[in-house]
Amino acid sequence: MDLDVQENGKAEEVRSSEASFVTCAETECGEFGSSLTNHISSVETVSQEGVSAELCGLEGSAEIPGNASPATVQETAASHLESAGGADGHPESVSDSASVEDAPDDSGEFVVTVLARGKLEEQGVGVKGSSSPLAEAAAQGVPSSHRDEDVTSESWRQHRKHVFVLSEAGKPIYSRYGSEEALSSTMGVMMALVSFVQSGDNIIRSVYSDEHRVVFMQQGPLVLVSVSTSRQSEQQLRSELLYVYNQIVSMLTQASITRIFEHKKNYDLRRLLAGSEKILDGLLDLVDSDPSFLLSAVHCLPLSSSLRDSLSQILQKAITPNLVFSILIAKNQLLTIVQEKMVIDDARLDPADLHLLLNLIGASSAFQAGEIWTPICLPSFNPDCYFYAYISYLDPPDCTVCLLLLSTDKEAFYAVAECKRKIEEAMQAQNALSAIAKAQSYSVSQVGVSDLRHFMYKPFDVPDNHRQLTQFTSPEMEAPYSTGDERMRLLDLYRDMHSRIHSPSRPLKLIYHVAERETLLAWVTSKFELYTCFSPLVTKVCAINAITKLLRWIKKEEDRLFIRYPPKYSTTPNPSKSSRKGGSDQQDTTDNGYPS
Amino acid sequence: MRKPDVKVVILGDMNVGKTSLLHRYTERRFKDTISTVGGAFFLKQWGPYNISIWDTAGREQFHGLGSMYCRGASAVILTYDVTNWQSLSELEQRFLSLTDTAHPDCIYAIVGNKADLTDACAHLVEMDDGHMSEDIQDTPHHPASTTSTSSVLLHKQVDRMDALALYWRILRYKGLEENASPAAERMCFETSAKTGYNVDFLFETLFEMVLPSILKKRNEGDASTVDLEHSTETKRTKAGCCR
Ligand SMILES: Nc1nc2c(ncn2[C@@H]2O[C@H](COP(=O)(O)OP(=O)(O)OP(=O)(O)O)[C@@H](O)[C@H]2O)c(=O)[nH]1
Numbered sequence A: 001m002d003l004d005v006q007e008n009g010k011a012e013e014v015r016s017s018e019a020s021f022v023t024c025a026e027t028e029c030g031e032f033g034s035s036l037t038n039h040i041s042s043v044e045t046v047s048q049e050g051v052s053a054e055l056c057g058l059e060g061s062a063e064i065p066g067n068a069s070p071a072t073v074q075e076t077a078a079s080h081l082e083s084a085g086g087a088d089g090h091p092e093s094v095s096d097s098a099s100v101e102d103a104p105d106d107s108g109e110f111v112v113t114v115l116a117r118g119k120l121e122e123q124g125v126g127v128k129g130s131s132s133p134l135a136e137a138a139a140q141g142v143p144s145s146h147r148d149e150d151v152t153s154e155s156w157r158q159h160r161k162h163v164f165v166l167s168e169a170g171k172p173i174y175s176r177y178g179s180e181e182a183l184s185s186t187m188g189v190m191m192a193l194v195s196f197v198q199s200g201d202n203i204i205r206s207v208y209s210d211e212h213r214v215v216f217m218q219q220g221p222l223v224l225v226s227v228s229t230s231r232q233s234e235q236q237l238r239s240e241l242l243y244v245y246n247q248i249v250s251m252l253t254q255a256s257i258t259r260i261f262e263h264k265k266n267y268d269l270r271r272l273l274a275g276s277e278k279i280l281d282g283l284l285d286l287v288d289s290d291p292s293f294l295l296s297a298v299h300c301l302p303l304s305s306s307l308r309d310s311l312s313q314i315l316q317k318a319i320t321p322n323l324v325f326s327i328l329i330a331k332n333q334l335l336t337i338v339q340e341k342m343v344i345d346d347a348r349l350d351p352a353d354l355h356l357l358l359n360l361i362g363a364s365s366a367f368q369a370g371e372i373w374t375p376i377c378l379p380s381f382n383p384d385c386y387f388y389a390y391i392s393y394l395d396p397p398d399c400t401v402c403l404l405l406l407s408t409d410k411e412a413f414y415a416v417a418e419c420k421r422k423i424e425e426a427m428q429a430q431n432a433l434s435a436i437a438k439a440q441s442y443s444v445s446q447v448g449v450s451d452l453r454h455f456m457y458k459p460f461d462v463p464d465n466h467r468q469l470t471q472f473t474s475p476e477m478e479a480p481y482s483t484g485d486e487r488m489r490l491l492d493l494y495r496d497m498h499s500r501i502h503s504p505s506r507p508l509k510l511i512y513h514v515a516e517r518e519t520l521l522a523w524v525t526s527k528f529e530l531y532t533c534f535s536p537l538v539t540k541v542c543a544i545n546a547i548t549k550l551l552r553w554i555k556k557e558e559d560r561l562f563i564r565y566p567p568k569y570s571t572t573p574n575p576s577k578s579s580r581k582g583g584s585d586q587q588d589t590t591d592n593g594y595p596s
Numbered sequence B: 001m002r003k004p005d006v007k008v009v010i011l012g013d014m015n016v017g018k019t020s021l022l023h024r025y026t027e028r029r030f031k032d033t034i035s036t037v038g039g040a041f042f043l044k045q046w047g048p049y050n051i052s053i054w055d056t057a058g059r060e061q062f063h064g065l066g067s068m069y070c071r072g073a074s075a076v077i078l079t080y081d082v083t084n085w086q087s088l089s090e091l092e093q094r095f096l097s098l099t100d101t102a103h104p105d106c107i108y109a110i111v112g113n114k115a116d117l118t119d120a121c122a123h124l125v126e127m128d129d130g131h132m133s134e135d136i137q138d139t140p141h142h143p144a145s146t147t148s149t150s151s152v153l154l155h156k157q158v159d160r161m162d163a164l165a166l167y168w169r170i171l172r173y174k175g176l177e178e179n180a181s182p183a184a185e186r187m188c189f190e191t192s193a194k195t196g197y198n199v200d201f202l203f204e205t206l207f208e209m210v211l212p213s214i215l216k217k218r219n220e221g222d223a224s225t226v227d228l229e230h231s232t233e234t235k236r237t238k239a240g241c242c243r
């Protein structure tokens, strides 16, 4: 076992070449609140230049779940097909993959070739060849530039991350780049592969090649595929696909997706999703550029706790029956969130759901003067039911401060819009908008630690209700990470650290990573998860001191950086079902109008 | 707070240009849109009156909300795309039944948008970004092919006659007398949100036509104005009495 881990570890290190690593796997999952120095000094330092890397603390293997032999990640030249039998979420076991290995090895190669190299068979089907341009343009909506892309071109192939969604019957549903119909034969090939392996009672999980990592995920009747050159871990790619799936669920609900495909196996889901491509495009762009998704946590705008409290109070006072969440957002970050006591009770708003909501708002903000009323499902909260979202900007024409009210009553628009007027009035009276306008993210220089360039801190231990909403804090990305490319490079480094920390086969507690242009330190304890980025010249002692200072600074600023006590309200003594009566007497039974 | 006097609803398939039409009218511009989610509510001040306008999503996904948006409406704008025949037939197949919840006195307009793509005279106005020359805007004449412009015009899939015929079928569906209702010729429009062609004319005409409803509501007192959204369901007798 140990040997496996080590080999695996080494393979991994070699792959990530240029830098040297010192990694440390903690043995026990106890408290790590003690001094960081202890941990670091327990690591043997092997810091040679070049490719050399060393793995320490192999006791860490004790943490590996018994049956988990390390995922076979031999990054050899040949493509490798992994699969796991049945049970989702269990680490791939060697024996399982062995059972498929002999047969579909070619297919693995084949798909990778199909995906990564040319797709000759596509050429006849290109966008340009489509028969009736008029009807097509009208039916498909305005082709955005991505939709227009020639799927046979080199540039199409070079995209860092492709995402495809198809139905079990192999019908294309979504492609991040290029139009789905131009890609239908590629999707067909993917589906053929998926069902081929499924027929042997296995589920394809991923395919590796030199440059590409292909990850498959099946969710109900949908199959999602990510083809990436980004070097992200399979787990990360998988969680990104889950976001895509959940965004689709947020528009249709899981129940209706299931119902539709039970009814008609080869239903063209694009009929219902037409027009939503931009929402999915936007989501994938966010996933690539916003660490909230990586951390599964919400980013709040720093705000004095007194201002945040008074905003919460304003929201708390403007309520109506069946209102369950009131959320205030500025500059795409959370200001405050207030929730109904009874309906929510033990349940909580999952950061993932909030991310989907924020993405929806971003994608629908084109016409900002109006008040939007739209059904939306929060998949982590309940994948089968709708909330009705009221979305309105409080500061036209700037449109940076957005109010989001969620009701369970489809007919409640006018009552909910009335809440907005109350909120608007109260905010005016307190001059809250101009106070919000002054609020902004902070600079890392405010921490007062030289050499510290950037960090992401996600606490687990803030008292009380804080647990209800996982949050993280992070300063602006400043020079040298002010260009888009550099920003992405730093995020990639973080993603790499994150995947090592959360490796299913060999989770780590602490990583000190000396790279060429910066030094990174990632540390996870029972109380927090922290990623820091230093200038490359920092010494280990310096870094340790810096982190001690940083933690102290965060503690001091905690009230400003996080929502400490998400307030609650009560709209009716007994909400849920019975309260519907209060809302409207003309019950509209036209559910949500899906073909059933 | 301003209370809406009447409600106007814009219906039609996705991508026909509903949002663009409203945007052209309220903001006097044509700009990029994103497919609407759910519905968007606007309050338009028109002289001393407040008119609420619902810009709805055409996507099938949001079909279920349609009747809620239409409840108690005084005017419904059924929008299609003149270059897309399917968008006209969708009006009858998917959208007409949503208007069952509208006010019994509701008026219906059939609007063929994107006329700039098929008719040169709707195309002429394009050079102005923002506001068009007054003479064109004030004379909403029939688009007849005048001298062709440099750009290629698309085939017009929906004729004005098709729209008129649809209007008559709607009256029949609603059980309305043809001679007691506004004439089809007045209620069928061809517009371009892109150039502004006929857009003001469309909205102003409809607002004039709902003025009696506004005045009636105002006379009935504030109470009914407040209750605008909940008042009409029970009175809905004409709808659906014939097929
Ligand atoms: N040429 C031309 N294009 C138009 C016109 N009106 C709208 N468009 C274009 O048609 C597309 C759809 O316009 P929208 O206004 O978003 O359509 P919609 O009816 O609101 O669509 P949904 O919100 O999805 O129901 C956009 O690309 C517009 O630029 C027009 O008068 N002429």
Ligand SMILES: [Mg+2]
Pocket (backbone or CB within 6 Å): B018, B019, B020, B033, B034, B035, B036, B055, B056, B057, B058
């Ligand atoms: Mg629209």
